[in-house]
Amino acid sequence: MELSPSQTDALTELINIGYARAAGALSELTGHRIELEVPKVAMHPIKSVSRILSEVVRGEVASVNQVFSGPIAGNALLMLDQDAAALLNGLITNGPTGTIGLDAGAREVVTEVGNIVLNACLGVFGNLLEVQVSFSVPRLHVESVDRVLSSITVGKEELKYALMIHTRFHLRASNVSGYLIIILGVTSLERLLEELLKWEKRQLEN
Amino acid sequence: MTQHSGLSLEQVLGRSVLELFQEVGSARLEERFRGALLGEASVLSSALHRYLFPFASTVPTSTFKHMRQTAWIGPLVMNGKICGTITTIQDVTEREFQSAQARQQQHREQLLSWAAEHLLRASEPESFLHELFRKTGEHLEVELFFNFLVEPGAEQMRLHSSGGLTAAQEKEIAFLDVGQALYGRSAQERKPVVVQNLQECNDPGANLLKQLGARCYVAQPLIVGDQLVGTLSFASIRRNQFSQQEIDFLAKIAQYVAVAVDRTRKEKALMNARLQLEEHASNLEKKVEERTAKLTETVSDLEGFCYTISHDLRAPIRHIGSYVQALREEASADLAASAMDFLNRIEGSARRMDILTRDLLRYSKISREQIRMEPVDLRSLVQDIIDHTPALRAPGTVSLPKDLQTVLAHRTLLQQCLSNLLENAIKFVPAGVQPRIVIRTEIRSAAGLVSAESDTSLIFNRSGHMPPALAEDHSWHHQNGDPAKRPHLPSVRIWIEDNGIGIKPEFAMKIFGIFERACDPCTFEGTGIGLAIVAKGMQRMGGSSGVESELGKGSRFWLDLPLP
Numbered sequence: 001m002e003l004s005p006s007q008t009d010a011l012t013e014l015i016n017i018g019y020a021r022a023a024g025a026l027s028e029l030t031g032h033r034i035e036l037e038v039p040k041v042a043m044h045p046i047k048s049v050s051r052i053l054s055e056v057v058r059g060e061v062a063s064v065n066q067v068f069s070g071p072i073a074g075n076a077l078l079m080l081d082q083d084a085a086a087l088l089n090g091l092i093t094n095g096p097t098g099t100i101g102l103d104a105g106a107r108e109v110v111t112e113v114g115n116i117v118l119n120a121c122l123g124v125f126g127n128l129l130e131v132q133v134s135f136s137v138p139r140l141h142v143e144s145v146d147r148v149l150s151s152i153t154v155g156k157e158e159l160k161y162a163l164m165i166h167t168r169f170h171l172r173a174s175n176v177s178g179y180l181i182i183i184l185g186v187t188s189l190e191r192l193l194e195e196l197l198k199w200e201k202r203q204l205e206n
Numbered sequence: 207m208t209q210h211s212g213l214s215l216e217q218v219l220g221r222s223v224l225e226l227f228q229e230v231g232s233a234r235l236e237e238r239f240r241g242a243l244l245g246e247a248s249v250l251s252s253a254l255h256r257y258l259f260p261f262a263s264t265v266p267t268s269t270f271k272h273m274r275q276t277a278w279i280g281p282l283v284m285n286g287k288i289c290g291t292i293t294t295i296q297d298v299t300e301r302e303f304q305s306a307q308a309r310q311q312q313h314r315e316q317l318l319s320w321a322a323e324h325l326l327r328a329s330e331p332e333s334f335l336h337e338l339f340r341k342t343g344e345h346l347e348v349e350l351f352f353n354f355l356v357e358p359g360a361e362q363m364r365l366h367s368s369g370g371l372t373a374a375q376e377k378e379i380a381f382l383d384v385g386q387a388l389y390g391r392s393a394q395e396r397k398p399v400v401v402q403n404l405q406e407c408n409d410p411g412a413n414l415l416k417q418l419g420a421r422c423y424v425a426q427p428l429i430v431g432d433q434l435v436g437t438l439s440f441a442s443i444r445r446n447q448f449s450q451q452e453i454d455f456l457a458k459i460a461q462y463v464a465v466a467v468d469r470t471r472k473e474k475a476l477m478n479a480r481l482q483l484e485e486h487a488s489n490l491e492k493k494v495e496e497r498t499a500k501l502t503e504t505v506s507d508l509e510g511f512c513y514t515i516s517h518d519l520r521a522p523i524r525h526i527g528s529y530v531q532a533l534r535e536e537a538s539a540d541l542a543a544s545a546m547d548f549l550n551r552i553e554g555s556a557r558r559m560d561i562l563t564r565d566l567l568r569y570s571k572i573s574r575e576q577i578r579m580e581p582v583d584l585r586s587l588v589q590d591i592i593d594h595t596p597a598l599r600a601p602g603t604v605s606l607p608k609d610l611q612t613v614l615a616h617r618t619l620l621q622q623c624l625s626n627l628l629e630n631a632i633k634f635v636p637a638g639v640q641p642r643i644v645i646r647t648e649i650r651s652a653a654g655l656v657s658a659e660s661d662t663s664l665i666f667n668r669s670g671h672m673p674p675a676l677a678e679d680h681s682w683h684h685q686n687g688d689p690a691k692r693p694h695l696p697s698v699r700i701w702i703e704d705n706g707i708g709i710k711p712e713f714a715m716k717i718f719g720i721f722e723r724a725c726d727p728c729t730f731e732g733t734g735i736g737l738a739i740v741a742k743g744m745q746r747m748g749g750s751s752g753v754e755s756e757l758g759k760g761s762r763f764w765l766d767l768p769l770p
Contacts, residue, residue, distance in 0.1 A: 028234075029254055066247070093253050095309075104298070105305055108251035108276050115249045119241070134245040134288070137278050 003043045007193060010200045011041045014124050015165055015180075022120035026113065030092050036117070037168040039180070046149070046183065049162050053145045053179060057081040062102060063148045064114025066138045068122055071131035072188040075152045076122055078114035078167070080178035082142065085110045088169060088176045097174075102142065111140040117167070121180065129195050152183055160186055210261035210273065227259050238279045242291040247280035252298050259295070268303040307451075310345075314455045317341055321462045331470040335463060336367060339438075342459055343369055346452055348442040350420060355436035355467060356384060356393060363393055363436065371418070379414065387411045392425035392437045398457065399425040399439075402447045419443045424453055426460035430468040438463050506573075513570035516563040523563060526556040558733075565735035568622065569720065572742045577616045579747065581770040584610040584700065587617065588645055591625050597632050604628070604643045611647035611698045613767040615747055620767070623743045623751075624702070626736040627763050631704035633732070644703040649769065651696045697749070700765045708757040718751070740765075 003011070019036035026034040044052060053061075062085035064078045080088065082102065089106040090097030092113070102110065115138040126133040141148065165180040184192060208215050213226070223239065224231045235258060238248040250258055252274045261273040275295050282290040320341070324334050339351050350370040354363040363382045379387075385394035388411045392399040401407055401423045404415060415423055418441070425439035438460050442448070448456075530553045538546065588606055592598045613620070632641040709717060716722040718741040721734040744751040744765055755761035 070245070089253075103305065104301060105251070105253045108249065109253045112249045112251045112254060115247070119246050119248070123246070132245050132288075134281060134283065135247040137247045137280050138249055 003041070006200060007196060008041055010196050010203075011163070012039060014128060014196070014199070015039045015041060015121055018121040018124040019117070019167075021123075022117045025116050025120070026092075029116075032092065032171050034092075035170040037170065040166040042164050043161050044164055046160060046162050049164065049181065050145050050149060052164065053079065056177070056179070057145065058083075060142050060144055061148065062107075062110055062140060062142050064111050064118065064138050064140050065148075065152075066115065066118045066122075067136040068133045069136075070126075070133040072125065072129060072133060072184065072191060074182060074184035074188055076118045076183075077148065077152075077181045078117055078178060079145075079148070079181060080110070080176065084176045084178055087174065088113065091172050091174055091176070107140050107142075111138055114138060114140070117180065121165075121182070125192065128199055129192065161189060207259075210264075211259065229260050230258065239291050239293075242279045242281050243288060245281050245288055247278065250275075250277040250279070252276045252302055258293070264297055264299045265303045268299065268306075270299060270303065273297055274299040274302040311451070313345055314451075317345055318455075318458055318462075321459065325462055325466055326469070331466045331473070335466050338459070338463065338466075339367060339369060342456070343440065346440060346442070346448075346456075347444070348440045350418060350441040350443070352379070352389060352425075352439045352441075353436065353463070354382070354389060354393065356434055358433065360384075363390060366436065375418065387414050388423060388425065389414070389437065389439065392427045392439070393434060396427045396429060396434060398427070398453065399423070400448065400453055404441075415441055421446050422448055424448050424456055426456050428460055428464035428467060430464045433468075435464055435467045435471070509570050509573040512566060513574065516566040516570065519563045520560065520567070523556055523560045527553060527560065530556065562733045562735070565733045565739065569735055569739050569742060572619065572622075572739060572746060575616075575619065575746070577619070577746050579614050579616055579768075581612050582615045582617050582620060583612055584647065587621055588624060588628075591621060591628060595625070595628065598628055598643075603632065603641055604645065606645055610645070611649065611700075612770055613647075613698045613700070614770045615749075615767050619743045619747060620765075623740045623765060624700075626740050627702045627765075630732075630736060631702060631706060631761075631763075634706040635704070636707055639705065642705045644701070646701045646703075648699050648701070649696055650699050650766070696769050697766045698769055700767070701762055702764070703760065703762040705760045708759050709753065709755040709761055710757055714753075714755075717753070 016038050019039060023034050023036045057079065058081050061079050061081050063080075066076045068074055068076060085102055086100070086106065087097050089095065089102065089109045092109060093105075118138065119135065122133055122135065141151075161184070163182040163184070165182070167178050167180045169176040169178075207213070207218055211218070211226075218226065224236050230236060233255075235250070235255070238246075238250065241248060255275075255277075257272050257275040258277040259275070261275075263270040264273050274297070276298050277296070278294045280292055281288040282292045321338055335353070339353065343349070343351050351368060352365065353367040355366040356363050361384050363384055363386075365376060365380050365382075368376055379389065382390050384390050388399055388401060388409070391411060401409070401412060401415075404412055404421050404423055407416075412423070420441035420443060422445055423439060423441040425437050427434060428436040428438055438456070440448075440456065530549055533541075534546075534549055534553075541549070585606060585608070588604070588610070592604055592606075598604055628643060631643045635641045713722075718737045720738040722738070723732060723734045740763075741751055744767075747767060749765060749767040751763070751765050753761055753763045
């Protein structure tokens with residue numbers, strides 16, 4: 001399964017709506033002007049995710065993981081390498097930005113940021129599909145990409161594909177990059193793509 | 207909830223969270239609860255929210271007014287339906303307090319490290335100090351600082367630097383006695399002074415600070431070695447207390463400030479001493495110039511006097527000689543043998559006086575003569591001297607090589623010098639020894655001999671005596687003049703080597719002095735002025751002279767002159 005160009009465009013637009021909400025919420029929360037760049041969306045087989053990520057993230061990663069369930073089910077992660085996570089924490093809290101490693105307070109901040117971004121995106125999907133999605137409490141883990149991916153389970157559905165969304169935060173004249181990864185069961189993915197097509201048509205009609 | 211909120215169970219159960227804790231609503235945190243009812247889960251970090259519910263701090267020693275909390279808000283699901291929210295709150299006050307302490311400690315260490323690094327390197331200790339006070343005040347979040355300085359031995363303190371004061375307030379405390387008010391107490395006792403909750407303090411010394419609105423105050427004495435140089439103090443308008451860590455930190459800062467102040471003073475003292483020294487050197491130079499001018503004038507007067515006297519003495523001396531001669535010629539037959547003897551003695555003395563005045567005249571003329579340097583052919587000059595001096599004309603007396611170097615000199619002055627040296631060479635020989643003189647030249651660079659241009663094997667050697675220059679060297683040497691005056695230019699050295707009686711080492715320094723003779727007692731006639739003329743003449747031509755000699759084995763006089 002591959003995303004067609006129009007599907008890619010539609011997903012990009014949808015996720016961008018979610019990002020705008022997330023950026024607004026983060027700006028209000030922190031008092032800093034925070035922007036989220038227009039996302040770059042792609043779909044890849046799960047087996048390729050590790051390889052793709054290893055090209056852009058080094059060493060262990062900080063990943064905020066939220067499981068969502070309901071009519072669509074899946075796993076959503078915001079993944080940043082440790083340096084990026086420490087930088088993001090420092091920029092948001094006006095603390096030092098060159099810290100090595102994440103202390104407990106920094107982990108909570110990164111978790112909250114991830115939570116806001118994930119909620120915004122999944123909320124957009126929920127609105128599109130006109131379904132109510134339930135989220136688990138977000139958790140942050142610092143470990144290798146392979147371990148993160150190996151711990152993902154989505155009910156009984158077969159997992160084949162991951163939506164990989166390259167995400168870039170702009171704040172205080174700095175940039176922090178990471179990946180939003182949404183892993184859906186095959187059925188959920190097919191349903192999502194169907195609804196996406198309908199949404200696209202509605203947009204064109206309007 | 208009831209434990210920390212102070213509310214009873216009955217007051218809390220069945221009530222709206224937003225109604226009980228209005229702060230939650232005003233901080234727009236109600237959206238999180240509403241989201242949870244729609245299935246969203248939220249995390250609220252303590253770093254970004256501080257707390258969800260305003261409960262009292264659980265760490266009394268911290269500066270936190272409220273408990274620091276991390277909260278999770280999520281949907282409460284029963285039978286697959288969302289029926290409410292569930293909120294979990296973690297008390298992270300201790301953790302945040304420790305973290306804040308660690309950050310503060312790190313910041314203090316960075317500040318101390320910065321101060322240590324800049325303390326000795328700062329080219330302007332004043333601006334360093336001001337920057338240090340500003341950074342320290344920022345770190346401690348205090349509004350007021352005072353730096354007083356005490357001069358050595360003084361009983362007054364001067365306000366050197368301050369922050370947070372108006373000009374009028376600064377003026378009021380510009381000068382204080384040591385011991386006056388809280389500011390001066392630290393200086394007097396040479397100990398830290400700490401006053402917490404200052405507004406409630408009854409100490410009259412605190413009145414000035416109370417008027418400024420200060421609520422806590424700490425002063426540290428600035429001490430270098432055993433000398434008090436001043437005080438450094440900080441005061442807060444917002445806070446009632448300084449922590450012990452802050453007081454200890456200020457004690458370290460005070461040490462750095464004391465060193466910086468001491469360094470500033472020492473640099474100023476050094477600068478003043480340097481200026482005084484320069485002034486003194488300038489005055490000294492001026493005095494030396496004045497005295498040199500006077501001395502030059504005196505010497506010039508003396509030389510003029512010497513010239514006049516010797517010139518004016520010559521006529522009467524000639525008269526004495528003439529009349530003695532006339533008396534001898536006309537009345538010798540009538541004179542007794544003793545009278546003739548007296549006449550001879552008178553004539554001899556008159557002759558000696560004549561020679562003396564003549565030499566004195568020559569010596570004083572050298573000082574007055576205008577020197578004109580020109581290339582001089584040495585061979586023709588020496589030949590000229592030989593032609594006019596019968597004693598030198600005897601065959602084998604003077605060895606004169608064909609290729610003597612041309613020198614830059616004043617011709618008549620050089621002729622005078624060489625003439626004196628040659629006359630000495632034929633005079634000061636042991637009885638029965640044929641005088642033998644070798645003249646040669648060599649070019650000398652600043653580093654030493656470059657080449658010897660004449661061949662010493664041309665010496666006539668009737669007596670079989672080896673030339674002193676080639677003999678085993680037990681000689682000493684002496685030089686006049688300062689070769690360093692022309693350090694970089696090559697010169698020509700003229701050697702006048704004899705087989706005379708040689709010179710004792712103890713006369714080495716003296717023989718070129720006026721009226722000095724190298725024999726005691728002297729069996730050889732002489733005025734003691736000949737070599738003084740040589741030394742003076744060479745000096746006037748910008749050259750130098752000297753001698754190497756060995757008693758009983760002859761002497762080697764040398765004259766250094768510039769190459770043309």
